[in-house]
Amino acid sequence: MNIYYEGVLASTGINILLALSAYTILATNRLSLGNAGFMAIGAYVSSYLTVNVGWPLFPSIAVAGAAPALIALAIGRPVLRLQGIYFVMVTLAFGEVTRTFFQNFEPTGGAYGMRGMSGVTIEMIYAFVAAFVLLYVAFDRSRAARLTYTLRDDDEAARSIGIDVVAVRLIAFAWGALVAGIAGALFAHYALYIESGNFNFLISASAVLFVILGGVQTFWGAIIGAVVLTLLPEALRFLDAWRLSAYGAILVAMMVLRPEGILTRTLLRRLRRLSPR
Amino acid sequence: MTPLLELRNVSKRFGGLTAVDAVSFSIEAGELVGLIGPNGAGKTTLFNIIAGVYRPSQGQLLHRGDAISMLDPARIAKRGIARTFQNIRLFQSLTVLEHLLVAQTCRGLGLLAELNPLVSGAERTRRKAAMELLELVGLENRHDEIAIHLPYGAQRRLEIARALATSPELLLLDEPAAGLNDTETVGLREMLDALRAQHYTILLVEHDMKLVMRVCSRILVLEFGKLIASGAPAEIQVNPEVINAYLGAEA
Numbered sequence: 226m227n228i229y230y231e232g233v234l235a236s237t238g239i240n241i242l243l244a245l246s247a248y249t250i251l252a253t254n255r256l257s258l259g260n261a262g263f264m265a266i267g268a269y270v271s272s273y274l275t276v277n278v279g280w281p282l283f284p285s286i287a288v289a290g291a292a293p294a295l296i297a298l299a300i301g302r303p304v305l306r307l308q309g310i311y312f313v314m315v316t317l318a319f320g321e322v323t324r325t326f327f328q329n330f331e332p333t334g335g336a337y338g339m340r341g342m343s344g345v346t347i348e349m350i351y352a353f354v355a356a357f358v359l360l361y362v363a364f365d366r367s368r369a370a371r372l373t374y375t376l377r378d379d380d381e382a383a384r385s386i387g388i389d390v391v392a393v394r395l396i397a398f399a400w401g402a403l404v405a406g407i408a409g410a411l412f413a414h415y416a417l418y419i420e421s422g423n424f425n426f427l428i429s430a431s432a433v434l435f436v437i438l439g440g441v442q443t444f445w446g447a448i449i450g451a452v453v454l455t456l457l458p459e460a461l462r463f464l465d466a467w468r469l470s471a472y473g474a475i476l477v478a479m480m481v482l483r484p485e486g487i488l489t490r491t492l493l494r495r496l497r498r499l500s501p502r
Numbered sequence: 503m504t505p506l507l508e509l510r511n512v513s514k515r516f517g518g519l520t521a522v523d524a525v526s527f528s529i530e531a532g533e534l535v536g537l538i539g540p541n542g543a544g545k546t547t548l549f550n551i552i553a554g555v556y557r558p559s560q561g562q563l564l565h566r567g568d569a570i571s572m573l574d575p576a577r578i579a580k581r582g583i584a585r586t587f588q589n590i591r592l593f594q595s596l597t598v599l600e601h602l603l604v605a606q607t608c609r610g611l612g613l614l615a616e617l618n619p620l621v622s623g624a625e626r627t628r629r630k631a632a633m634e635l636l637e638l639v640g641l642e643n644r645h646d647e648i649a650i651h652l653p654y655g656a657q658r659r660l661e662i663a664r665a666l667a668t669s670p671e672l673l674l675l676d677e678p679a680a681g682l683n684d685t686e687t688v689g690l691r692e693m694l695d696a697l698r699a700q701h702y703t704i705l706l707v708e709h710d711m712k713l714v715m716r717v718c719s720r721i722l723v724l725e726f727g728k729l730i731a732s733g734a735p736a737e738i739q740v741n742p743e744v745i746n747a748y749l750g751a752e753a
């Protein structure tokens with residue numbers, strides 16, 4: 226495959242995982258702008274394990290998922306108590322603190338970054354994407370999925386029917402961190418080189434943008450948003466200098482024309498009815 | 503016998519305002535008790551204390567003899583005390599039937615059990631039970647609609663059905679007739695009669711006096727946070743303090 230197209234395809238796959246991570250947290254009515262921090266932890270932990278400790282790839286990827294999830298569990302209780310803009314600010318700060326930590330942390334290369342990782346192919350990225358999509362499909366069909374919808378809508382009503390909103394939200398936060406961590410590990414071992422700047426605030430923001438433009442009501446919206454928004458700038462390359470302006474204009478137009486996102490639950494239900502069984 | 507619910511000297515202060523002032527009463531299983539009082543008397547606050555939304559500033563709450571004033575709303579619901587809201591609070595992304603299906607998990611085994619696809623036989627039983635509840639509140643034909651698209655009266659009935667779906671032993675209804683037209687109020691009255699026949703225990707806050715006098719076996723009267731009277735509907739109707747409170751409120 227052409228190296229350029231492969232690179233675009235790889236970042237599409239990574240972005241799908243990042244969008245799913247943002248979606249999971251957003252689905253419990255919390256907007257996190259710190260998921261790049263979880264991604265960084267996954268990237269650096271797995272890289273350290275494979276390069277410095279000599280671990281094989283897959284156990285390292287597993288730990289790259291577990292480490293940010295544990296951190297999310299540890300910080301989640303007080304942080305998830307915050308709502309709206311306060312939660313946004315705290316997660317944003319978390320992402321930036323994590324990034325500057327790795328910028329200065331010598332054992333993982335500090336400002337020089339890390340190299341020497343390898344072993345993740347484009348096929349492997351999409352194997353992970355496929356595995357996670359299957360997990361999300363399975364979860365969406367479970368009875369537990371309905372319980373999580375109540376958190377998006379009304380905490381007080383959810384509590385009144387016995388739903389432990391604190392616990393459900395904490396689990397979702399940790400799961401979102403896990404998915405971001407794995408995305409980070411795949412990224413590190415595909416890109417072969419990482420530095421703290423790879424995990425800046427814009428990564429967190431675009432993950433949220435994928436979800437909002439794709440549609441916040443179902444995880445398919447997050448996936449579609451990630452695909453469309455990763456491919457769009459590439460498709461606009463023929464515009465040269467006008468590329469970014471056109472990209473911005475299209476985003477604005479999409480938000481104005483369809484504020485609820487590309488895919489909604491109602492649209493999904495209609496599509497299901499159309500498809501023959 | 504220990505009462506189903508007992509309040510001992512319960513107070514709630516918001517800053518300088520005492521919204522509930524040293525209230526004591528108890529409710530026996532199977533009773534349908536009315537709680538009346540002018541606007542701002544503290545009825546909703548009292549509900550929020552029982553439901554675990556507020557901690558009482560003072561006093562004790564006992565459910566079957568156990569102290570429950572430290573429990574959060576989810577734990578209270580799991581103990582079998584369900585409530586509706588004076589300002590309707592439905593889930594905007596869920597259908598009518600889904601409201602009941604989520605509420606049914608209240609007394610269940612929690613999120614992990616709900617994740618297990620092997621426990622699917624339970625799902626069919628639950629759907630059947632949910633449809634029966636929808637029949638009770640007259641919403642069986644609208645089970646697939648998004649709940650917040652229902653007309654107002656239907657939304658109120660769905661709130662009651664959702665509370666019932668948690669299999670409660672005590673039901674707290676906060677002004678279920680508010681905003682209903684006459685036919686809808688008659689429907690509500692028939693529903694309350696049906697619930698009473700099924701031996702639900704209910705604490706009913708309501709302004710519609712005709713309704714309260716008809717369905718309740720006992721009535722509590724709250725004014726400025728204080729319990730000023732308690733008794734059978736016939737006694738309450740002629741109680742001078744109650745008449746005074748209501749005339750005072752209307753004047």
Ligand SMILES: Nc1ncnc2c1ncn2[C@@H]1O[C@H](COP(=O)(O)OP(=O)(O)O)[C@@H](O)[C@H]1O
Nearest residue numbers: 516519521539540541542543544545546547548
């Ligand atoms: N969260 C709160 N903070 C401050 N004051 C409150 C709060 N909730 C209720 N109140 C006050 O407590 C009093 C009782 O209110 P409420 O319980 O809603 O009365 P009712 O339901 O009988 O109409 C009112 O004066 C109200 O303004």
Ligand SMILES: [Mg+2]
Nearest residue numbers: 545546547588
């Ligand atoms: Mg009230």
